[in-house]
Amino acid sequence: MMKRATDYGYAIKPVYTPEDIAELDYRRDLGEPGAFPYTRGYHPEGYRSRMWTQRMTAGLGTSRDANLVLKKYREMGQRGGMCVISDRVFSSCIDVDHPLGRREAGVLGWPGCSLLEFEELMEDIPLTGQSITLLGSCAPTTLRLAYVVALAEKRGDDLSKIHGSVLESPFENYFGQTDVQPFDLNLKLFLDASEYVIRNRIRMRAAIISQHFQESGGNNAQALALEMAMLKELCTLLVTERGLDFDDVATLPYELVSIGTRFFEEIAKVRALRRMWARLAREHFKAKKEKSCHLLIAAHTSGRTMTYQQPLNNIVRCAIQTLAGAIVGATAIDNATLDNAHAEPSPLAARMSLNTQHIVAYETGAADVVDPLAGSYFVEALTDEVEREAYAILARIEEMGGMIAALDRGVVQDMLREEAAKRFREIDTGERLVVGVNHLVMPPEEEFEIPVQELPPGDSEGIARRMEEWKKTRDLPLVAARLSRLHTDAGKGDRFNLMPAIIDAVKAYATAGEIFGVIRMARGLSYDPFNMIECPFALQ
Amino acid sequence: MSAGQGKKVIVSMIGLDGHTTGGEIVARILRDAGIEVVYLGCNQTPEMIVRAAIQEDVDLIGISSHASNYGQIVSLVELLKRNGAEDVPVVCGGNVPKHQARLLIEKGVAAVFPPGSGADSIIRFVLGNARGATAGLCVNGEGIA
Numbered sequence: 001m002m003k004r005a006t007d008y009g010y011a012i013k014p015v016y017t018p019e020d021i022a023e024l025d026y027r028r029d030l031g032e033p034g035a036f037p038y039t040r041g042y043h044p045e046g047y048r049s050r051m052w053t054q055r056m057t058a059g060l061g062t063s064r065d066a067n068l069v070l071k072k073y074r075e076m077g078q079r080g081g082m083c084v085i086s087d088r089v090f091s092s093c094i095d096v097d098h099p100l101g102r103r104e105a106g107v108l109g110w111p112g113c114s115l116l117e118f119e120e121l122m123e124d125i126p127l128t129g130q131s132i133t134l135l136g137s138c139a140p141t142t143l144r145l146a147y148v149v150a151l152a153e154k155r156g157d158d159l160s161k162i163h164g165s166v167l168e169s170p171f172e173n174y175f176g177q178t179d180v181q182p183f184d185l186n187l188k189l190f191l192d193a194s195e196y197v198i199r200n201r202i203r204m205r206a207a208i209i210s211q212h213f214q215e216s217g218g219n220n221a222q223a224l225a226l227e228m229a230m231l232k233e234l235c236t237l238l239v240t241e242r243g244l245d246f247d248d249v250a251t252l253p254y255e256l257v258s259i260g261t262r263f264f265e266e267i268a269k270v271r272a273l274r275r276m277w278a279r280l281a282r283e284h285f286k287a288k289k290e291k292s293c294h295l296l297i298a299a300h301t302s303g304r305t306m307t308y309q310q311p312l313n314n315i316v317r318c319a320i321q322t323l324a325g326a327i328v329g330a331t332a333i334d335n336a337t338l339d340n341a342h343a344e345p346s347p348l349a350a351r352m353s354l355n356t357q358h359i360v361a362y363e364t365g366a367a368d369v370v371d372p373l374a375g376s377y378f379v380e381a382l383t384d385e386v387e388r389e390a391y392a393i394l395a396r397i398e399e400m401g402g403m404i405a406a407l408d409r410g411v412v413q414d415m416l417r418e419e420a421a422k423r424f425r426e427i428d429t430g431e432r433l434v435v436g437v438n439h440l441v442m443p444p445e446e447e448f449e450i451p452v453q454e455l456p457p458g459d460s461e462g463i464a465r466r467m468e469e470w471k472k473t474r475d476l477p478l479v480a481a482r483l484s485r486l487h488t489d490a491g492k493g494d495r496f497n498l499m500p501a502i503i504d505a506v507k508a509y510a511t512a513g514e515i516f517g518v519i520r521m522a523r524g525l526s527y528d529p530f531n532m533i534e535c536p537f538a539l540q
Numbered sequence: 541m542s543a544g545q546g547k548k549v550i551v552s553m554i555g556l557d558g559h560t561t562g563g564e565i566v567a568r569i570l571r572d573a574g575i576e577v578v579y580l581g582c583n584q585t586p587e588m589i590v591r592a593a594i595q596e597d598v599d600l601i602g603i604s605s606h607a608s609n610y611g612q613i614v615s616l617v618e619l620l621k622r623n624g625a626e627d628v629p630v631v632c633g634g635n636v637p638k639h640q641a642r643l644l645i646e647k648g649v650a651a652v653f654p655p656g657s658g659a660d661s662i663i664r665f666v667l668g669n670a671r672g673a674t675a676g677l678c679v680n681g682e683g684i685a
Binding site (some may be wrong): 088089092100101103104108109137173176179180214217300307308309334340341342343417420421424425427428434437438449450454455457531 | 556557559561564565581583607639654656659680685
């Protein structure tokens with residue numbers, strides 16, 4: 001029997017009427033686009049004043065390979081911003097020539113373990129005039145920021161003209177993408193990078209995002225609740241521990257929402273998110289600036305919903321999700337691809353996904369009107385409902401003492417595990433239908449074979465050998481001196497900001513593994529999280 | 541004998557793969573079926589998995605793969621052989637492209653379960669192919685890849 005309920009388990013009625021939104025007060029609960037509580041969006045003219053950034057995630061093989069892909073995406077119409085994901089090696093902040101790193105360098109993303117890699121990634125690509133987004137995990141946050149600062153200086157670019165997002169919150173590591181660096185270190189470095197961009201007015205955002213949580217199996221209401229819990233905790237830490245003004249802190253976060261195929265529910269979630277953030281900013285944090293009530297929201301169409309079976313069907317799923325992303329007024333959209341359940345995007349799949357965005361943007365008319373579903377009995381009822389459910393979950397997290405406390409008790413992890421298992425069960429028993437997976441299944445021999453892009457075996461080793469050789473050509477006394485300073489600074493306590501020392505080390509071409517290694521040593525940890533290599537420098 | 545027929549298996553990620561959801565779901569499915577599961581989690585090298593397999597005396601190894609690092613799964617199979625544990629089958633699950641799945645089978649992986657595989661097919665395969673499985677329960681080696 002097919003389940004007719006929202007993804008967070010509330011029954012859906014066959015029809016919605018004015019009675020379902022009897023409590024709705026237009027001014028109080030919705031407001032005009034551009035007016036508090038911003039349920040309808042931040043811009044009175046919507047996409048007429050600025051079209052969303054249409055982008056695709058890149059990153060596979062060497063930095064030069066990724067550079068060619070980025071250039072190709074520009075040809076395909078990706079102009080507003082670029083988005084690069086790191087491989088598991090850089091995400092872990094070990095080096096590609098580490099015994100474990102060399103086995104999978106460049107396999108699942110960009111092997112950005114040094115400034116040299118960033119220079120190669122960005123060759124002939126401007127740092128200005130488009131948003132620079134580097135994703136992957138929390139640990140490399142300070143390094144990605146240092147790369148941007150260092151390359152801007154080298155190129156003579158005005159740092160204030162560069163914008164994008166290279167910071168990522170430490171919570172993501174709990175949401176199905178585990179990392180090797182300890183949470184307290186990730187949190188400290190995240191706060192360092194955040195404080196650095198805020199104090200220096202660098203227009204770099206921090207990903208404080210619910211996407212990983214939802215992609216790992218969480219539902220919409222949980223994703224919304226956790227987003228609020230993460231924002232509240234990190235903003236509070238920046239205000240109380242780093243002495244920053246909330247109105248400055250509010251320029252930092254951006255949310256990447258995962259948009260799945262439950263069209264109306266996804267739209268309701270984002271509308272509720274805008275309202276919840278606006279109220280948190282104004283009522284809890286006492287925001288003085290109106291702008292602080294705006295949360296930058298980008299959308300990622302859901303990779304999890306992309307099926308392995310009958311991959312061409314994913315083009316349709318992606319289109320429906322992109323339309324939802326456009327209707328909610330996302331600032332940027334990056335799409336999952338038809339081959340998402342097989343490999344990293346092939347050029348064909350990438351083009352399909354970008355074209356999907358172009359078609360939604362220019363052919364459907366969805367970009368002509370702001371928040372076109374406002375006033376729909378169904379969508380307004382769903383918006384209220386997901387918000388109510390999210391507040392209930394948030395209240396439970398707050399009772400425990402907030403997000404970090406809830407994670408310490410394993411409550412959030414259990415919530416995610418339970419929900420992911422429930423979703424699996426729902427599909428396994430046929431309560432939820434997925435075409436080609438548990439409904440209208442096609443014999444495998446009739447399946448259309450899609451092109452699959454992969455890294456040829458041996459390329460990882462090539463990336464590792466290049467780093468090994470290149471490391472010897474650096475100004476080694478300078479690298480050692482910069483790492484020694486970083487090591488000293490890292491011993492000065494959690495509130496001592498390491499960004500200046502990290503930037504100096506990056507400029508001397510110290511690598512991710514070296515920089516993290518000496519910070520770890522200063523904190524009483526082993527140089528190498530895997531205990532396989534020793535620090536190659538004598539620290540003064 | 542319990543529903544799990546006294547079988548004991550490892551569920552693990554391999555290499556730097558940090559995507560845990562699939563592995564955790566499979567571990568739960570197998571436990572619910574009465575099979576004893578040793579869940580190793582992330583950051584496990586082939587060497588560590590083989591060591592755990594021998595110490596824990598498991599009957600099958602399940603690798604959750606979301607990182608395209610298939611070479612390490614092949615290394616695991618070879619390492620088991622070198623340690624005289626080739627009777628412990630290695631099963632892989634995750635978003636593995638079809639031609640990779642075929643290569644893995646050629647290299648000695650017992651089965652590859654793609655996304656969307658049902659709980660029943662996974663349990664049946666494990667009970668039918670784990671070391672010392674009762675004859676007659678065997679299912680074809682390619683899973684439903």
